[in-house]
Amino acid sequence: MRVLVVGGAGYIGSVVGTRLLQEGHQVAVLDDLSTGHRDAVPEGAKFFEASIHHPNMLHRSLEGAEAVLHFGARSQVGESTRVPEVYWQNNLGGTLTLLAAMRELGVRRLVFSSTAAVYGEPQRLPVDELHPTSPTSPYGNTKLAADLMIRDECSAHQLAAVSLRYFNVAGAALQRGERHQPETHLIPLLLEVALGGREALTVYGTDYPTPDGTCIRDYIHVDDLATAHLLALEATAGAEGRHLVYNLGNGRGFSVLEVVAAARRVTGVPIEVAFGPRRPGDPAVLVASSDLARRELGWAPLRPSLEGMVEDALQERRSRRPDGPGAS
Numbered sequence: 001m002r003v004l005v006v007g008g009a010g011y012i013g014s015v016v017g018t019r020l021l022q023e024g025h026q027v028a029v030l031d032d033l034s035t036g037h038r039d040a041v042p043e044g045a046k047f048f049e050a051s052i053h054h055p056n057m058l059h060r061s062l063e064g065a066e067a068v069l070h071f072g073a074r075s076q077v078g079e080s081t082r083v084p085e086v087y088w089q090n091n092l093g094g095t096l097t098l099l100a101a102m103r104e105l106g107v108r109r110l111v112f113s114s115t116a117a118v119y120g121e122p123q124r125l126p127v128d129e130l131h132p133t134s135p136t137s138p139y140g141n142t143k144l145a146a147d148l149m150i151r152d153e154c155s156a157h158q159l160a161a162v163s164l165r166y167f168n169v170a171g172a173a174l175q176r177g178e179r180h181q182p183e184t185h186l187i188p189l190l191l192e193v194a195l196g197g198r199e200a201l202t203v204y205g206t207d208y209p210t211p212d213g214t215c216i217r218d219y220i221h222v223d224d225l226a227t228a229h230l231l232a233l234e235a236t237a238g239a240e241g242r243h244l245v246y247n248l249g250n251g252r253g254f255s256v257l258e259v260v261a262a263a264r265r266v267t268g269v270p271i272e273v274a275f276g277p278r279r280p281g282d283p284a285v286l287v288a289s290s291d292l293a294r295r296e297l298g299w300a301p302l303r304p305s306l307e308g309m310v311e312d313a314l315q316e317r318r319s320r321r322p323d324g325p326g327a328s
Helices: 011-022 055-062 077-082 084-105 138-157 186-194 222-235 256-267 291-297 306-319
Strands: 002-006 026-031 046-049 067-070 109-115 160-166 168-170 201-204 216-221 243-248 253-255 273-276
Touching: 002 011, 011 026, 011 067, 011 222, 026 055, 046 055, 055 084, 067 084, 067 222, 077 084, 077 138, 084 109, 084 138, 109 138, 109 222, 138 160, 138 243, 160 222, 168 222, 168 306, 186 201, 186 256, 186 306, 201 256, 216 222, 216 306, 222 243, 222 291, 243 291, 253 256, 256 306
Parallel strands: 002 026, 002 067, 026 046, 067 109, 109 160, 160 243, 168 216, 201 273
Antiparallel strands: 216 253
């Protein structure tokens, strides 16, 4: 199949693009490299360095495509509270532009990178797909709005689409790990401290209603997530007019301090921790129910170990070369 991966120079998109190539698909990547990296573009993929808002390049990248996997979004909760207009323009406006181009060119299959942030503060745990949506950040708002726009596109124009709402992604695969500038994700920050790149990790909030007072999150290995995307792509076959939604996670939550302890065990370094106030928009607990994905996609996480995710991320970071493969 000929597939366009929007945001394919990023952390998750580059892993999924590489897996698609390994499965025999023809892959094109559209990425403006604002948060991605040129050396993360999978070898063998046709690369278009351009914004999703650039109509000519977007149409060129879509020529001949049969399906799109859409990872192109800004995804930092804290940043979204400071510059919400950037998130609305990029996350919702970019998706609107992409849907219009797909409609014009007759590309009728889509897998969308959504998020558990659409649920906000959980009313019940674990969070399933029927849970009410009430985002607590502009980031979550934009992704929920994009989900609703995709739903309406399916209904009105016979798009076949799957939205994957995943929780915290971690680990490394295919020599690709997290490489954000600036880095905001917990495990990469812990590794920066362990490897001498920063003095301490700041834990934001110690007064949440959790056993140790810190946020609890459900972590999923990036390779398990890539598998889910390939299965979701298969699920779009014959699903014209339907918008399918699946939550993806391991079904178990770890607090920030539990992740710190795991990183200390894996690295053997007494990682220093400092404590700060809560960040706006952070729910106390997010843990997924992935039962629907298990039943309908046949998906199950094969690499659920938190320490395994930390170890994979550590090995990728240690082996990274200035000219080697990586990801945002």
